Amino acid sequence: MRPARHPHPQAARSSGSHSDQGNLGWWRQAVTYQVYVRSFQDSDGDGVGDLGGVRQRLPYLRSLGVDAIWLNPFFPSPQHDHGYDVADYLDVDPQYGTLEGFDALVRDAHRLDIKVLIDVVPNHCSIEHAWFTAAVAAGPGSPERGRFHFADGRGAQGELPPNNWRSIFGGPAWRRIIEPDGTPGQWYLHTFAEEQADFNWRHPAVPAYFEEVLRFWFDRGVDGLRIDVAHGLHKQEGLPDHDSALDDELTGDPNNPHAWNQLEVHDVWRRWRAIADWYTASTGHERVLIGEVGVLDTAELAAYQRPDELHQSFFFEFLRTPWDVEQLRSVIDRGRLTVAATGSPVAWVLNNHDMPRVVTRYAGGAPGGPVGDIELGLSRARAAALLMLALPGSAFIYQGEELGLPEVTDLPEHLLTDPMFHRTAGARRGRDGCRVPLPWDSGRDALGFSPEPAAATTWLPQPDWFGYHAVDRQLESGESMLHLYREAIALRRRVPGITQGEFRWLPTEPGVLAFMRGDGFACVVNCSSRPVCMPVDGHVLHASKAEVGEKLPPDSAAWLLVRACDE
Ligand code: NOJ
Secondary structure, three states: OOOOOOOOHHHOOOOOOOOOOOOOOHHHHOEEEEEOHHHOOOOOOOOOOOHHHHHHOHHHHHHHOOOEEEEOOOOOOOOOOOOOOOOOOOOOOOOOOOHHHHHHHHHHHHHOOOEEEEEEOOOEEEOOOHHHHHHHHHOOOOOOHHHEOEEOOEOOOOOEOOOOOEOOOOOEOEEEEEOOOOOEEEEEEOOOOOOEEEEOOOOOHHHHHHHHHHHHHHHOOOOEEEEOOOOOOOOOOOOOOOOOOOOOOOOOOOOOOOOOOOOOHHHHHHHHHHHHHHHHHHHOOOOEEEEOOOOOOHHHHHHOOOOOOOOEEEEHHHHHOOOOHHHHHHHHHHHHHHHHHHOOOEEEEOOOOOOOOHHHHHHOOOOOOOOOOHHHHHHHHHHHHHHHHHOOEEEEEEOOHHHOOOOOOOOOHHHOOOHHHHHOOOOOOOOHHHOOOOOOOOOOHHHHOOOOOOOOOOOOOOOHHHHHHOHHHHHHOOOOHHHHHHHHHHHHHHOHHHHHOOEEEOOOOOOEEEEEEOOOEEEEEEOOOOOEEOOOOEEEEEEOOOOOOOEEOOOEEEEEEEOOOOO
16 A cells, blocks of 8 residues: 655645754754653543643643654554554544644644654554555465565464564564465564564565655654664564574563664665755755664664764663663763764653653662652652753653653553553563553642543543642642753753763762763762762752752752852
């Protein structure tokens, strides 16, 4: 299936008055807010967030001060992986709104000077995508099957999967279909859930299709794309067995060298970059590409953001690092010295919709396990926010991070929706706990997530304690996490030294991280459990704890305007 014809890029509208002539490169130090649409704001009372809800909350995002939003997938989808199983790349799921509603959201966001990034999912599509249903109907050997990875099974009756690859969500990466004549037949590859069939990127129709998808959304005025599984796409020809596939019996091989990180994928990013650059040059409205690149080696990660490939890739090593001074120092250096060496700054990230929230991680808690020491986790998360926002590069904030939301670790199992939970028979709890609908107003039904009177329950239940973190409460307190983020983002805009000065570590006592940006600004982070002296003399611009003065309390951070020697 080819997408409907859209105007050639040369006919691209320049999205009204929105033009960043003179603001090229905004993304290099941007703060982008990740909107998990399903859980952000419900505007129609069905208990599920939607694009209308995002539009209503734009003023909130404006006052938070972010430069851009990234919307998780809102395309038509049976929602087996909450939109990462896309059935139609060129429309909006009715549950989330309409194309016109999307256009209105982009228009309003641009009026408020907020850029809009959307999520593109090229590694796989829903088994309800028209190409896949056509492939099943067309039978073995058909051109339709050539756009996916269909293969005969092993064993006398083809009853065994074609190879030993494991799905990232658990279990084999293959599912057998029933052929149109009613007999058990071929298998198809799904590196994620069985409802997500992997495209065959060696088939020329696949890259051509996605180029149309890009143009469709760029023509609608989006400022950029977050690319799902950007290290995926091509599989090694012949789909050979993976030697250590069973190392992790539950969830599969993020390191399977035959399934991920094939050289050919870089050609795709070069081509997409050329398209994005064409739009930038011809409309004066810059379009950017940011990849979710799941490779563990920092140098290989950096290879994805070479000057003619993706603009950036998320630096997940930072998110995976525990609250430990040496590990933090070393991961920051890997980011600065390896990733940023490409000429493209690091995209720092502490949270996203796939990971337990940082407050809980730093508290020692875990989904389905202990809650942890939430006060400690919160102190550290506050300090980490100031650390991240002072590092050279851009930062991505996941909704609720600015409220200091902990993970909801104890959602009842019968309500869990993550395919990972089901495919591992409960052994992996999954990601629902960081996706609970946001608390906006502590005094309202559904904590203001749904309009009143709330007709439906929220798609995941909000725990009683969620109201404590609600936006209305945080607005009342100058000490709140929301206030901390707002002030930090505002300072990033106001004090050029924070984002532009050259990075330099300062010598410190053990347990402390401190660095300068240029000559005038310093960030100091105390990861230890005792108060420490400031390693540099200066005026405190912002701090994660009220008690910051001559000394920096345990698990806290401060931003300083450094005094020149003769002051
Ligand atoms: C990465 C996304 O962030 C995650 O939520 C999704 O389940 C997988 N890719 C599969 O699309």
